[in-house]
Amino acid sequence: MTELAENGRRADASPAAHDDALPLGPDSLVWKYFGDNRMYLIGPRPAVLQNMLAELGQGVLDHSVFFDDTAARVKRSIPPIMTTVYGSDDDHPGTQVRDFHRDIKGDMPSGDRYHALDPETYFWAHATFVEQVLYFADTFVKRLTDAEKERIYLESKTWYRRYGVSDRPMPADYAGFVEYWDRMMNEIVVAHQTARYGVGYVTKGFPKPKGVAPLVWRVVAPLFNPVAAFLTTGGLPPRARDLLELPWTDRQEKAYQAFAALWRSAPVNWVWNRLPMKVRYNTYAQTGYGRV
Template sequence: RTIPPIFNTVYGSDDDPSGSEAGTKVRDFHHHVKGDMPDGGRYHALDPDTYFWAHATFVEQVLYFADTFVKRLTQAEKEQIYLESKTWYRRYGVSDRPMPANYAEFERYWDRMMGEIVVAHPTAKYGVGYVTKGFPCPKAVPPALWRLIAPVFNSVAAFLTTGGLPPRAREHLGLPWSDRQERRYQRFAAIWRSRPVNWVWDHLPMRLRYNGYALKGNGHT
């Protein structure tokens, strides 16, 4: 239920209720998300520092995957993406007090969070646990077939999942990653950034390149 309003928050227009109201709808999903911290403190998802951190992880992944798999971004392009993300964040209606003013400040914010604040919570460890122990057989797949494809699937899934995490996140979560694996991952990424792949991508119809929310937001309906 969260995907449509999130996409409308990102791609919607302030002049269109489907866009202007989507952010507050996403925010309101989080009213009940609260509890106790291991140190005895309390947390709430709508605390501005907590809510912005969740947003920051989205922004960082957009920047990372564009820079890794599409093209090497210039500083100006990174700045533009970050500034546009500020518009997206403000649509949630949560205080923007923790939000860095520009991309350079966002980089410093990210480094501080990863180096000093973020810890390997059991929930996060559980979420990436299948990377090391393998994924269970999906209900729709016959067990005999899964036994045949699982070794390849698990190997590829672990490679892509672990390689796509920030280095310090891998360290926090105790995920093994060698220099050799990093070189393989970067070679894989370079293929996707190559001119032939980008040429093919640029010549695909818009409906194949972007989801419906993005097409609507950019006037291609």
């Protein structure tokens, strides 16, 4: 079960006060990259990896509208997480995000119990977002230095503590996070049916979104589906692709790396950095930067 401080809350109301972390804000790298609209280029990487933890995938299977209306789950989940990052230390919905998960619990097929607020489960969900920032920036923006990776990770510790959940599973530094990530990918994650469902469109095609006319979708789908499959499969770690049995060739890998290198190139970055803020960042990041 979750390990919260007295009365279900962390005793320290100011996460940024921890001396083992770095603050979030307009000068932080997490702010710089997490709300960047180029993030769409990595596909659904964090969501797929989250559901590959058996306990988390089971919670989604048992409690979420994911299977009935995937878009609805995304629209409900993303805003409070974004606002937790781009809010201030004293004004963010982090504990509300935590409380959304209080009743997400049940039985695994093995008979073991799961709970969304178990520290190991909750931290894995957060870890996929941290890795999302690292992967996105290093792949599609610029090659990160070791110091930048360390900085992003230390900022993410402040982010995680805003949820008010036990930070016991959280590694102390970036090197520890890399060890944690490798262990999770190589020893823990599985091809849970929720994750398989989430990438089923790679081979079967994307289902028609609600609100899109059938005729329009028949025209758009032949163009959309190959792009979605390319970004989804290419954006996953090789281990995840293997477990989920997603088709991927050496030729596709070379094409993906060339695509990423184009986005990292100086001319593309020069153009991107001169576009209006409303083009470069989502509304939550715009609000955060605008506030300060």
